Amino acid sequence: MKFNILVITFLCAFTQYLQAQSADSVINRYIEALGGRENLEGIKDRTTYLSGTVEGTSVTITIYQKAPNLFRQDISSKNINQTLYYNGSRGVLVSDAGETELKGQMLKDLQLDAFLNPVLDLKEKGISASHKGTEELNGMRAHKLEMQTDSTKRWVEYYDESTGLKIRQVKTINSSEGSFDQVTDFEDYRIIEGIKYPFKLIQSIGKQKIEMKVKLIKVNTGIDDKFFNSGKD
Numbered sequence: 001m002k003f004n005i006l007v008i009t010f011l012c013a014f015t016q017y018l019q020a021q022s023a024d025s026v027i028n029r030y031i032e033a034l035g036g037r038e039n040l041e042g043i044k045d046r047t048t049y050l051s052g053t054v055e056g057t058s059v060t061i062t063i064y065q066k067a068p069n070l071f072r073q074d075i076s077s078k079n080i081n082q083t084l085y086y087n088g089s090r091g092v093l094v095s096d097a098g099e100t101e102l103k104g105q106m107l108k109d110l111q112l113d114a115f116l117n118p119v120l121d122l123k124e125k126g127i128s129a130s131h132k133g134t135e136e137l138n139g140m141r142a143h144k145l146e147m148q149t150d151s152t153k154r155w156v157e158y159y160d161e162s163t164g165l166k167i168r169q170v171k172t173i174n175s176s177e178g179s180f181d182q183v184t185d186f187e188d189y190r191i192i193e194g195i196k197y198p199f200k201l202i203q204s205i206g207k208q209k210i211e212m213k214v215k216l217i218k219v220n221t222g223i224d225d226k227f228f229n230s231g232k233d
Contacts, residue, residue, distance in 0.1 A: 169186075
């Protein structure tokens, strides 16, 4: 019996080792597919301009990021104007309704999204990846990776077996109306300053489908740290 337990323990550990190795190979290939570690490490700040429609209403989104973890997002439409700030420790949402400080899981999610290029050092960011096999996805064979930060935060990412690029991300959203999947597809990769970026993002949340197109990406423009603080910081 003791021998059997040792064998089972060894096989479980070996399986986890193989999953980690396989996940690492997918991530490393993704880094190379994007343009390589050296090029990614050379990005100190990035500004992304997007536009699209949500339920028939035109929306523009501008996302500012600066290494290692400064983040700002401006959203503008006919009915909504809001800015989300993260200065490395504090997250604040400013809208026509006033200012709201983010706390709890919302702040943790923002802290994770704020990293400029977390794929370069997932483990240092507290993210583990497990390989869950391959699946057919939109006519492509894709590696399925389960990403995890802790026991309560998990999501799934899919990487094209042919190109190595990320083509889908699936996150579970919990709200007062229940839990549902937020599916984001990444398409139309283009090269900007030696790095590939998806210029088309299609997000499905329940029955709602949102398509955003990247209009412009700027890198290393020297964004001031103060730009990531709300007026009261």
